[in-house]
Amino acid sequence: xxxxxxxxxxxxxxxxxxxxxxxxxxxxxxxxxxxxxxxxxxxxxxxxxxxxxxxxxxxxxxxxxxxxxxxxxxxxxxxxxxxxxxxxxxxxxxxxxxxxxxxxxxxxxxxxxxxxxxxxxxxxxxxxxxxxxxxxxxxxxxxxxxxxxxxxxxxxxxxxxxxxxxxxxxxxxxxxxxxxxxxxxxxxxxxx
Numbered sequence: 001x002x003x004x005x006x007x008x009x010x011x012x013x014x015x016x017x018x019x020x021x022x023x024x025x026x027x028x029x030x031x032x033x034x035x036x037x038x039x040x041x042x043x044x045x046x047x048x049x050x051x052x053x054x055x056x057x058x059x060x061x062x063x064x065x066x067x068x069x070x071x072x073x074x075x076x077x078x079x080x081x082x083x084x085x086x087x088x089x090x091x092x093x094x095x096x097x098x099x100x101x102x103x104x105x106x107x108x109x110x111x112x113x114x115x116x117x118x119x120x121x122x123x124x125x126x127x128x129x130x131x132x133x134x135x136x137x138x139x140x141x142x143x144x145x146x147x148x149x150x151x152x153x154x155x156x157x158x159x160x161x162x163x164x165x166x167x168x169x170x171x172x173x174x175x176x177x178x179x180x181x182x183x184x185x186x187x188x189x190x191x192x
Contacts (some may be wrong), residue, residue, distance in 0.1 A: 003035065003042045008109040010058050014121035014128040015088070017055075017157075021029050021164040025156065033156065036072070044157050051148045052076055054085040055156065073107050073135075082136040084148055085109075086117065089131055089187065105188050109133040113186045115140045115149065119157075122165040131187055145153055 001009075004019045017025075022044065025033040029046075034054075036043040040063035044055040052077070065098045076083055087104065112132040121128050134145045142160055150172050158169045169175075 003037050006042050006058050007056050011056060013123045018164050027157060039071060041068055045076065046152065046153065047079065051082040051084060052079060053152045053156065054083060065077050068106065069103060077135065080137050082134055082148065083110060083139055084132060084134045084145055086130040087133055089129060101187065104133050107135065109135045111187045112142050112145045115146050116179045117175060120170055122167060122169065146176065146178065149174040
């Protein structure tokens with residue numbers, strides 16, 4: 001299996017970029033968008049001046065428990081910049097969602113509970129609710145994480161979207177918002 005097939009089989013369709021979109025990011029934005037691939041993993045990430053964004057991280061089932069995910073995250077942490085990523089909320093019908101959340105919690109990621117993130121999938125036309133997780137070498141306010149996520153959405157997620165999908169994703173102001181205090185629940189607290 002090639003890297004794109006691995007990602008496509010692991011991630012739900014509403015979270016996947018098209019192969020053309022990812023290849024364009026690697027070619028056109030090769031100074032910020034990277035692929036780290038091995039026989040048992042695929043890591044796609046963006047490194048911007050102030051932060052890193054993990055777009056996709058895949059570790060094959062036969063490598064789970066070997067510490068490969070930890071090694072990949074540690075390698076990014078060595079860059080000494082905040083790391084942000086998107087994760088789907090825990091789904092009781094999918095054990096992997098809870099396992100992923102526990103993995104990131106062990107890796108000292110925090111939930112950006114004040115950030116709401118919902119975007120319509122161009123593949124399914126359904127609204128996809130995601131949560132933002134982040135790790136930082138020093139304390140950062142969630143407002144900085146919010147701004148980094150906006151930049152990621154505009155530079156990575158919507159890059160040439162009309163060219164790849166025939167239509168555009170929603171504007172960043174429609175998909176990212178600061179939640180009201182009563183809406184802010186830490187998903188790690190729910191897991192404990």
